[in-house]
Amino acid sequence: MRKSELFTRILTAVAEETELSTLEILSHRKTLEIVNARYLLVYLLFCYRFYRSEIARNLNITPQAVGRIFSGFDGRCKQNRFLELSLNRIRTELERN
Numbered sequence: 001m002r003k004s005e006l007f008t009r010i011l012t013a014v015a016e017e018t019e020l021s022t023l024e025i026l027s028h029r030k031t032l033e034i035v036n037a038r039y040l041l042v043y044l045l046f047c048y049r050f051y052r053s054e055i056a057r058n059l060n061i062t063p064q065a066v067g068r069i070f071s072g073f074d075g076r077c078k079q080n081r082f083l084e085l086s087l088n089r090i091r092t093e094l095e096r097n
Contacts, residue, residue: 006048007058009097013090014041026059036083039076042069044090 001009015022018037025037038059045055052070056063077084 003050003054007045007050010044010048010090010094011041013093014044017086017090017093028060036076036080039069039073040083040086040090042066043073043087044094046070047091 011022011025014037015025018025018033018040020034020037024034025041027034042055042059045058052063052066055066059066073083077087
């Protein structure tokens, strides 16, 4: 599977789990739900071996912002149990397909 297809697949899985549109997740809006979805997306992309620069290009953010999102994911999960539960459901869904 090509990386562009994998990116779309992960983005779609996050959108379905969070009940947000892919456009909302890729936007620069900063509502809690959208930011949490973006954190999930970045974390999963790292798990699937995307480079920081690839993630940045696809999300139209800087590589530094990608690094901050990834490094802040664990702390965000501790504050919001929803993220950890969503992450597990998305991983299960991605492994199934």
